Amino acid sequence: xxxxxxxxxxxxxxxxxxxxxxxxxxxxxxxxxxxxxxxxxxxxxxxxxxxxxxxxxxxxxxxxxxxxxxxxxxxxxxxxxxxxxxxxxxxxxxxxxxxxxxxxxxxxxxxxxxxxxxxxxxxxxxxxxxxxxxxxxxxxxxxxxxxxxxxxxxxxxxxxxxxxxxxxxxxxxxxxxxxxxxxxxxxxxxxxxxxxxxxxxxxxxxxxxxxxxxxxxxxxxxxxxxxxxxxxxxxxxxxxxxxxxxxxxxxxxxxxxxxxxxxxxxxxxxxxxxxxxxxxxxxxxxxxxxxxxxxxxxxxxxxxxxxxxxxxxxxxxxxxxxxxxxxxxxxxxxxxxxxxxxxxxxxxxxxxxxxxxxxxxxxxxxxxxxxxxxxxxxxxxxxxxxxxxxxxxxxxxxxxxxxxxxxxxxxxxxxxxxxxxxxxxxxxxxxxxxxxxxxxxxxxxxxxxxxxxxxxxxxx
Amino acid sequence: xxxxxxxxxxxxxxxxxxxxxxxxxxxxxxxxxxxxxxxxxxxxxxxxxxxxxxxxxxxxxxxxxxxxxxxxxxxxxxxxxxxxxxxxxxxxxxxxxxxxxxxxxxxxxxxxxxxxxxxxxxxxxxxxxxxxxxxxxxxxxxxxxxxxxxxxxxxxxxxxxxxxxxxxxxxxxxxxxxxxxxxxxxxxxxxxxxxxxxxxxxxxxxxxxxxxxxxxxxxxxxxxxxxxxxxxxxxxxxxxxxxxxxxxxxxxxxxxxxxxxxxxxxxxxxxxxxxxxxxxxxxxxxxxxxxxxxxxxxxxxxxxxxxxx
Numbered sequence: 196x197x198x199x200x201x202x203x204x205x206x207x208x209x210x211x212x213x214x215x216x217x218x219x220x221x222x223x224x225x226x227x228x229x230x231x232x233x234x235x236x237x238x239x240x241x242x243x244x245x246x247x248x249x250x251x252x253x254x255x256x257x258x259x260x261x262x263x264x265x266x267x268x269x270x271x272x273x274x275x276x277x278x279x280x281x282x283x284x285x286x287x288x289x290x291x292x293x294x295x296x297x298x299x300x301x302x303x304x305x306x307x308x309x310x311x312x313x314x315x316x317x318x319x320x321x322x323x324x325x326x327x328x329x330x331x332x333x334x335x336x337x338x339x340x341x342x343x344x345x346x347x348x349x350x351x352x353x354x355x356x357x358x359x360x361x362x363x364x365x366x367x368x369x370x371x372x373x374x375x376x377x378x379x380x381x382x383x384x385x386x387x388x389x390x391x392x393x394x395x396x397x398x399x400x401x402x403x404x405x406x407x408x409x410x411x412x413x414x415x416x417x418x419x420x421x422x423x424x425x426x427x428x429x430x431x432x433x434x435x436x437x438x439x440x441x442x443x444x445x446x447x448x449x450x451x452x453x454x455x456x457x458x459x460x461x462x463x464x465x466x467x468x469x470x471x472x473x474x475x476x477x478x479x480x481x482x483x484x485x486x487x488x489x490x491x492x493x494x495x496x497x498x499x500x501x502x503x504x505x506x507x508x509x510x511x512x513x514x515x516x517x518x519x520x521x522x523x524x525x526x527x528x529x530x531x532x533x534x535x536x537x538x539x540x541x542x543x544x545x546x547x548x549x550x551x552x553x554x555x556x557x558x559x560x561x562x563x564x565x566x567x568x569x570x571x572x573x574x575x576x577x578x579x580x581x582x583x584x585x586x587x588x589x590x591x592x593x594x595x596x597x598x599x600x601x602x603x604x605x606x607x608x609x610x611x612x613x614x615x616x617x618x619x620x621x622x623x624x625x626x627x628x629x630x631x632x633x634x635x636x637x638x639x640x641x642x643x644x645x646x647x648x649x650x651x652x653x654x655x
Numbered sequence: 656x657x658x659x660x661x662x663x664x665x666x667x668x669x670x671x672x673x674x675x676x677x678x679x680x681x682x683x684x685x686x687x688x689x690x691x692x693x694x695x696x697x698x699x700x701x702x703x704x705x706x707x708x709x710x711x712x713x714x715x716x717x718x719x720x721x722x723x724x725x726x727x728x729x730x731x732x733x734x735x736x737x738x739x740x741x742x743x744x745x746x747x748x749x750x751x752x753x754x755x756x757x758x759x760x761x762x763x764x765x766x767x768x769x770x771x772x773x774x775x776x777x778x779x780x781x782x783x784x785x786x787x788x789x790x791x792x793x794x795x796x797x798x799x800x801x802x803x804x805x806x807x808x809x810x811x812x813x814x815x816x817x818x819x820x821x822x823x824x825x826x827x828x829x830x831x832x833x834x835x836x837x838x839x840x841x842x843x844x845x846x847x848x849x850x851x852x853x854x855x856x857x858x859x860x861x862x863x864x865x866x867x868x869x870x871x872x873x874x875x876x877x878x879x880x881x882x883x884x885x886x887x888x889x890x891x892x893x894x895x896x897x898x899x900x901x902x903x904x905x906x907x908x909x910x911x912x913x914x915x916x917x918x919x920x921x922x923x924x925x926x927x928x929x930x931x932x933x934x935x936x937x938x939x940x941x942x943x944x945x946x947x948x949x950x951x952x953x954x955x956x957x958x959x960x961x962x963x964x
């Protein structure tokens with residue numbers, strides 16, 4: 196074979212490159228294929244604006260969301276919404292990457308801490324202008340719910356579902372009480388909780404067989420109990436951490452003692468709840484193996500699915516009756532408060548439509564309100580919760596509303612995820628006996644205060 | 656119809672235009688251009704960018720970044736309480752899982768290289784876990800490690816041993832992760848298998864004639880001739896072990912009490928949970944230096960123990 200036969204002429208090469216480039220351009224210009232929504236909702240033949248909507252409403256909720264989208268598209272023929280459900284595990288990573296890419300979806304579901312972070316960094320649009328232009332009445336939301344989405348006096352999102360009702364609920368399995376020949380009762384104080392838990396917890400050589408109650412082992416659990424003992428996470432002006440107060444130390448000591456003395460230690464508790472996530476029928480709560488549960492409001496939906504015939508009642512989270520300043524209250528917005536944001540990078544031509552969709556799933560009773568109602572969980576809109584049909588699926592609905600009223604909207608900083616992890620280190624150290632609760636909290640407070648100070652120094 | 660030249664007019668021969676040839680080296684580059692472009696855009700640029708950002712407080716969220724000099728590195732080594740925990744955990748993980756994985760993959764390859772029936776089926780079975788998605792595998796392993804109903808504890812019970820709290824006891828969570836890492840030794844095993852099949856059979860026959868038993872053949876023939884493959888697998892396993900993330904992220908999320916907080920998990924938390932991309936970049940650079948240094952060390956040492964002839 197001659198040497199020449201193995202070389203390309205410049206002309207041939209240019210032809211090849213031209214062909215490849217042309218193919219690439221054609222491919223790049225081809226319209227993106229819209230993912231099929233499982234609801235099979237008929238899309239308008241010609242949509243002027245397409246809104247990509249990232250959310251984590253998977254499983255049965257995806258179908259509900261598709262129904263809302265279908266109705267919305269019917270009302271707004273020029274707008275098409277793509278329901279893009281994201282895997283929950285790597286949600287933060289996807290969200291961050293999308294925002295950093297400069298081409299994020301037009302509407303993103305974000306936690307409250309994320310909303311504050313994005314707002315602080317100028318990544319999302321304030322929506323006050325749209326709210327005013329559309330004459331929206333924000334007083335229809337519970338103050339603690341809408342209040343979660345302000346940052347530096349600007350509103351960045353509207354809530355759906357509730358951020359509250361997360362830490363103040365206490366559910367009791369009456370089937371277990373009755374099977375044991377006990378009277379129906381719901382614990383109101385720490386002491387009552389201890390007594391009931393002791394009575395129902397069964398432990399063998401492999402760990403817990405049945406559990407009366409667990410007070411939890413994470414920073415979020417600590418925060419929930421802290422507020423039922425008159426404590427708080429931060430000072431009012433958010434310049435200092437306050438969880439290491441006397442109330443904080445007392446709270447953590449109580450949690451550690453409860454776990455060690457009643458449940459046989461933190462490892463027993465971890466083992467007992469190991470396995471698939473909270474929302475599965477294998478969980479002890481759905482199998483008469485857990486007497487008292489401190490869930491969030493999504494439990495009502497899961498109970499309808501996994502154990503609709505369960506006899507149960509509920510109350511507010513027990514408080515420390517030996518502390519005169521303490522009362523039952525829940526935290527709104529510390530962890531699970533969800534809002535929807537429009538990124539700053541959203542094209543100008545799509546922003547109006549994006550806000551319209553944001554409004555639909557949060558503000559409109561027949562959409563966002565309907566969505567939570569179908570799940571038997573409360574809405575951040577007061578009027579929705581007054582619908583008598585809630586009582587048909589949840590006979591204790593008045594107590595759910597009472598818990599929402601008892602919620603406190605916790606002011607947090609954009610660096611709260613870091614602060615919470617620092618607290619988590621302390622809480623874990625105390626549970627595993629690496630440090631006393633007082634020392635563990637003192638160390639966590641020192642670290643957390645460093646994070647808070649760094650934040651404020653950068654803010655100037 | 657072509658015009659004829661008028662008589663007496665000077666006829667000049669028109670040569671066809673010369674087709675210029677491209678140098679061969681350039682043609683080669685043109686053909687690797689797609690890879691080269693992708694490498695520069697998606698590998699080289701991010702790596703260099705990571706180096707740069709490790710000296711800043713970059714958040715990647717659009718907020719103006721500031722040059723902070725070596726502060727991120729100083730924080731990692733002196734102020735971050737989890738940095739050394741993550742380093743220690745990772746060394747523990749690598750120190751046990753890499754040798755164990757290589758020995759297990761080598762032993763498995765030896766077994767599958769023997770003349771027994773159904774070896775193709777066995778090879779497929781042992782390789783299969785390598786292609787199972789990590790999330791699915793982790794869910795299966797969570798069941799295997801369950802204290803009360805897990806099959807691992809069931810097996811221990813049959814042997815008269817006490818149950819182990821695999822995922823809730825800080826002393827046992829890392830061994831659990833290491834055991835789980837053996838799940839994906841299929842890829843190394845296939846490479847070992849290819850290496851074993853490249854050893855000339857005559858060497859074993861000659862050794863047998865000289866009176867060598869199986870043990871002698873293993874240590875005098877198989878292992879020395881497999882050292883290039885062992886070297887390759889060692890480097891690949893080291894790099895993979897430093898980057899181990901999925902199992903710790905999904906199964907334990909670093910717990911209990913930070914017992915399985917691997918370096919990559921710590922890096923991930925800083926990057927994607929706290930949006931501290933500058934600091935996470937510094938952690939990535941530190942990791943790069945460690946991996947590079949260790950690889951260089953293994954490479955240098957290979958002159959003493961790897962036989963290519």
